[in-house]
Amino acid sequence: MENDFYNLFKRIIRECNYTNTYKMAWAKALVEIAIEKEYTDKIVEISLKEIAEKIIKYYWNQTIFFDLIQGSNLTETPLILQYTKQLIGEYYESIENKKPERFERVENYIKESLTNEYNYCINKTVKTLKADVSWRFIFIDGQTHTEIYQYNKGENYIKISSTNLKVLKENSEDLFDLINYRWGLILETFNISPRINKKVKIIDEQKVKRNSLSKFREYLDIENPERKCFICGKKIDEKDLSIDHVIPWSYLYSDDLWNLVYVHKSCNSCKSNVIPAKKEIEKLKERNQKLIKMLESSNKRGKMVDELKYANEKDYVDKFWIACKS
Ligand SMILES: [Zn+2]
Incomplete structure (x- = not known):
């Protein structure tokens, strides 16, 4: 059973279409949550809000340092990226300069000083995840695969088995590599800037910093x-x-x-x-x-x-x- 779930999860990542990077962000958030979350029940609820917080963090870091385009429609920025960019703009305005920072480093500041703006961004993101990602992620070959997780349309959480969470946690390193690799490939189809994969990878390693000049x-x-x-x-x-x-x-x-x-x-x-x-x-x-x-x-x-x-x-x-x- 474990292998079935794991293989299916990897298949979703590998076969993801190249319209935007939502599914990659969603998959990555699930793996990260699987590492961090504490649980005792056999079935674990993960709220879309938890997932949205992770996704905003990924988009924030990729945008503030590298301004990567996350969707194939160049005239219409994917909604979640729009909300993230808006938050970045509000952050810059609030600190009165444009020094890029990792989300993790300014997270507390944003939650305290830009509470409304942050909540707006999260709520809007949850709405988009509900409409576009949560159910679509497990919809493969014309059917919904509840063995990955359960999601009823409109709900604010997914239900996933503790066994599956354990599999994600145990394989997190390989999964991050796979997700980043696919994420980079998708980005390469609509970003022409150099060193895309390196940009995606370096952000994950928390090493992104500007060298002394x-x-x-x-x-x-x-x-x-x-x-x-x-x-x-x-x-x-x-x-x-x-x-x-x-x-x-x-x-x-x-x-x-x-x-x-x-x-x-x-x-x-x-x-x-x-x-x-x-x-x-x-x-x-x-x-x-x-x-x-x-x-x-x-x-x-x-x-x-x-x-x-x-x-x-x-x-x-x-x-x-x-x-x-x-
Ligand atoms: Zn000057």
Whole structure:
């Protein structure tokens, strides 16, 4: 029996269609709940609210860092993603800057300071799960498979056997791998940004963090010794100095000299994740050419210099800009 359930659960993940990522989020939430939940009964109730909380967390993290598109209809964002994006907007407004944070790190703040907004997001998500996901997940080959869990349409919870929860828990590592792999594949069909699978995986490992960019200073200083801001053109004091990605980090998920410039912290926080205008792109290309010349004449060598030259030859600035605009 256990194997039947496990195989069926994996089959749902493997055969999931590529319309959106709801089923992946749902499956992942069930596995995570199976790990955390304490129970004594043979049949365990899991509320859609519990599931919604997990799903919001996944979408929050994928959106705030990488702005991944979660549905094949590009003109219509999947509802749950819309609610998540709204919550992110309200969060940014509330903290008055746009520094991305993992949901887990700001969860308490959101629940306390944005209680109504958070509850709205959860309630709307529950509604969508009810209408679209809860019953559909176990509807395979034209029939409802109650051996996975039981769900009566309209209800606020599913009922799952403790045996099944145990199977999910015991196989959680493999299931997370499988779900992330499928999730990445689905995302690849409608996201053109690079390193999709790495983005999905890294978010799961809680390792997503921005590396220090200070190692780029010695290169940037060669071309811009006065440290003038790429955005406003004024000189930057040490305390207000930051290094910024012209093409957003959320898109590239990589730190490269060809894409990095000095900016004021204040100028930077206004434009986080915004796709640059043509003018900025031209400016960056000019900067790169000038930087290459100056690096050459100062006899600076190394991987960073080689990469910059390569990026310049291959026209990375234009290529990635065009790709991230579309
Ligand atoms: Zn500035």
